[in-house]
Amino acid sequence: MTDPADPTEPKTRTRDAGATKARILEAAKREFAKNGLAGARVDVIAEKAKANKRMIYHYFGSKEVLFQTTLENAYIDIRTAEQKLNLGHLEPAAALERLVRFTWEYYLKNPEFITLVNSENLHRAKHVKKSDVLQTYSRRFVAMVNEILVRGVETGVFRPGVDPVQLNITIAAIGYYYLTNRFTGSILFEKDMMAKQALDERLRFNIETILRLVAA
Amino acid sequence: MTDPADPTEPKTRTRDAGATKARILEAAKREFAKNGLAGARVDVIAEKAKANKRMIYHYFGSKEVLFQTTLENAYIDIRTAEQKLNLGHLEPAAALERLVRFTWEYYLKNPEFITLVNSENLHRAKHVKKSDVLQTYSRRFVAMVNEILVRGVETGVFRPGVDPVQLNITIAAIGYYYLTNRFTGSILFEKDMMAKQALDERLRFNIETILRLVAA
DNA sequence: CGATTTCTGCACCATCTGGTTACTTTTCTG
DNA sequence: CAGAAAAGTAACCAGATGGTGCAGAAATCG
Structure with missing residues (x-):
């Protein structure tokens, strides 16, 4: 028998599958990012999502599939944001700078x-392998960068022969490495790599690196 | 207490603490690298090292300390190799190219x-924090690169104002990122990033990137 | 209203895993 | 050679962890 004399009456959002699913994915993103696939705890995800562990298995079936979905969402998110940059309307050098800045x-x-x-x-891309939408997004992204390169060569500001895939990798690399290794870096190089000044300086350096790389 | 017979005699020990310890560390390196700290299994390390799990706890005390020791060894190994490069005797541009090549x-x-x-x-450098030798190695490394930069500026082949730490990070980044993300990269970019030709091409690209970055 | 389906959550399990206890075997020293 | 010390092993454990069974609540539908 449920108590009928409940004054607060939490009638709000009694049952919302979509919202629960979204909360689980958000919690999963954080937990997986914080502890890795093996280190992440399903119970913690459930708790953070204010959901029950049973729901995770109801919606996703396994920890593995939850990870895969989380990862897929993350990729789609960045690729979508990149497409919205509208670099085609910018002058080539400005477009490249904007891309470096955006990535960072x-x-x-x-x-x-x-x-x-x-x-x-670490898991040798076993989950990405199962997804086929991601390749489409990537292909579009490479094409976008290639278009900038071609325009730059045409207007004579860029040198010819720069491979768009290599350039993409390099743009990602110089930001990614700095940030993923910020913890060991801060200790080994004895400087706070996350201080505002350090971050600004790195961004400037990265823009310089990329522009010099493609310059005619 | 000194042995009257020659002290360096090969004792043909079937039991060899040093060798066992080394085997454990080697096995630990592989297992931790393959599965991460949380994913690595102590039993697997023991088995791979052809040692008993009890030995691991005898020599290292915990999985955590074993990881820390493994990591420390890995850092010391690369920093030692870098010091042996003898870049001081090379012309600045050649020295830099050699460093990029070596890192790769x-x-x-x-x-x-x-x-x-x-x-x-992933663990926010909590183990590196406990080691103090590593900073010394890093400091020496930055000094080495700085010396190359200074010489290059003096002879007019490099532009002034390039920060040696940023340069170091960039040299590491363009190789590191390519390799650590080779699994997702191979799928998303639809090309075998570990094919010999792809590797050669990337190294060439990296050398070009760095030389253009510092060029006068 | 009442039956059916979809969602929620408690309690629980089988298994795994880091770590330990107790013991044997080999090496070294006096 | 004795016997202490070091090196090695097997069996075991307590707690954690991914995953489930089942009962019931909330929406949907006839």
């Missing part, structure tokens, strides 16, 4: 992304 | 290093 800021605002990707590579 | 090849030959560092950063 995205990593800064979404630190989980980097850690999730690291985890996935 | 070290990562390629010692894939465990990258994964161990990733694991350590």
Whole structure:
């Protein structure tokens, strides 16, 4: 018998599958990013999501599938944001600078992304392999960068022969490495790599690196 | 208490504490690199090392300390190799190229290093924090690169104002990122990133990137 | 209303895992 | 050679962890 004399009456959101699922995914993103696939605890995810562990298995079936879904969402999120940059309307050098800046800021605002990707590579990309949408997104992204390069060569500001995939990798690398290794880096190099000044300086350095790399 | 017979005689010990310890560390390096700190199994390490699990706890006390020792060894190994490069005797541009090449090849030959560092950063460098020798090694390394930069500026081949720490980070980054993300990269970019040609191409690209970055 | 389906959560389990106790075997020293 | 010390082993344990069974509540539908 439930008590009928409940004064607060928490009638709000009694049953919302979509919201629960979203909360689980958000909690999973954080927990997986914080502790890796093996280190993450399903119970912790359930608790953080204010959901029951049973729901995780109801919606996703296993810890593994939950990880895969989380990862897929993370990739789709950054690729979607990249597409919205509208670099085609910018002058080539400005477009490239904007991309470097965006990549850096995205990593800064979404630190989980980097850690999730690291985890996935620890597992030899076994989850990404199962997803086929991601390739499409990547292909579009490479094409976007290639278009900038072509325009730059045409207008004579860029040198010819720069491979767009290599450039993409390098743009990601110089931001990604700095941030993923910020903990060991701060100790070994004896400086706070996350201080505002250090971050600004690194971004400037990265823009310089990329522009010099493609310069005619 | 001194042995009257020759002290360096080969004792043909079937029991060899040093060798066992070394085997454990080698096995630990592989297991931690393959599965991360949380994913690694102490039993597996014992088995791979052809030692008993009890020995691990006898020599190291805990999984955590074993990881820390493994990591410390890995760092000391690469820093020692770097010091042996003798870059001071080379012309500045050649010295830098050699360093880029060395870094790349070290990562390629010692894939465990990258994964161990990733694991350590997942744990916010809590183990590196406890080691104080590593800072000394790093300091010496930065000084080495700085010396190259200074010489290059003096002879007019490098531009002034390049920060040696940023340069170090960048040299590491462009190799590290490519290799640590080779699994997801191979799928998303739809090309075998570990094919010989792809590796050669990446090394060339990296050398170009660094030389252009510092060029006058 | 009442039957059916979808969602929620408590309690529980089988297994795994880091760590330990107790013991045997080999080596070294006096 | 004795016997202490070091090196090695097997069996075991307590707690944690991914995963479930089942009962019941909330929505949906006839």
